[in-house]
Amino acid sequence: MYRDVFSMVDRVHHMLSRVVSSGDVVVDATAGRGNDTLFLAQLVGELGKVWAFDIQEEACAITREKLAQEHITWANVVCANHDRLAAYVQTPIKAGIFNLGYLPGANHQMITKGETTLAALQGMMELLLPEGIIILVCYLGHDGGRCEYDMICELSESLPAANWCVEECRLLNKRLAPRIIVIKKLDN
Numbered sequence: 001m002y003r004d005v006f007s008m009v010d011r012v013h014h015m016l017s018r019v020v021s022s023g024d025v026v027v028d029a030t031a032g033r034g035n036d037t038l039f040l041a042q043l044v045g046e047l048g049k050v051w052a053f054d055i056q057e058e059a060c061a062i063t064r065e066k067l068a069q070e071h072i073t074w075a076n077v078v079c080a081n082h083d084r085l086a087a088y089v090q091t092p093i094k095a096g097i098f099n100l101g102y103l104p105g106a107n108h109q110m111i112t113k114g115e116t117t118l119a120a121l122q123g124m125m126e127l128l129l130p131e132g133i134i135i136l137v138c139y140l141g142h143d144g145g146r147c148e149y150d151m152i153c154e155l156s157e158s159l160p161a162a163n164w165c166v167e168e169c170r171l172l173n174k175r176l177a178p179r180i181i182v183i184k185k186l187d188n
């Protein structure tokens, strides 16, 4: 177990709320239990649109139910691998989030993997508007988590600083605590 200075979820939602506003189009690449999808849907409001992806029917059902309870009709929950993002989303987006890993309490084999995460991330970066952000919450404690994180870091570190700003938040004294990577597209 670890404790963070501020809750990671609060920190991520705070960052999203600084960037996303009414009418924006945004993507949740890993819908899971729908918490991030719901938060994004509330930020963009009925004039906006949320695209949410998950490979598990169970996660999509939970997310759709969560949205329905709040009478949200402007979020599309797609049961598909997020590396197929471009087949569904063709408009520019203001923000995207990847909360990586597995669905808590479900099959731990249904987990995000470096190759597909990277393909989805690159697709999302192509759609990202200037001043838009992509947030990745990376977990290092499970099999493949460290490798996935390393792949994301390698891509992030290769981005030209004139066009992209990349930041990492992590607990320095807790090796396996989740790490947040934020990729911002600069307006130039």
Ligand SMILES: C[S@@+](CC[C@H](N)C(=O)[O-])C[C@H]1O[C@@H](n2cnc3c(N)ncnc32)[C@H](O)[C@@H]1O
Pocket (backbone or CB within 6 Å): 029, 030, 031, 032, 033, 034, 035, 036, 037, 053, 054, 055, 056, 059, 080, 081, 082, 083, 099, 100, 101, 102, 103, 104, 110, 111, 112, 113, 116, 117
């Ligand atoms: C940590 S959970 C996401 C938590 C979620 N954002 C929330 O607010 O509850 C990770 C999710 O990623 C999904 N997932 C794993 N690989 C995926 C892939 N290739 N494409 C889309 N979703 C994937 C899992 O099924 C799981 O539901």
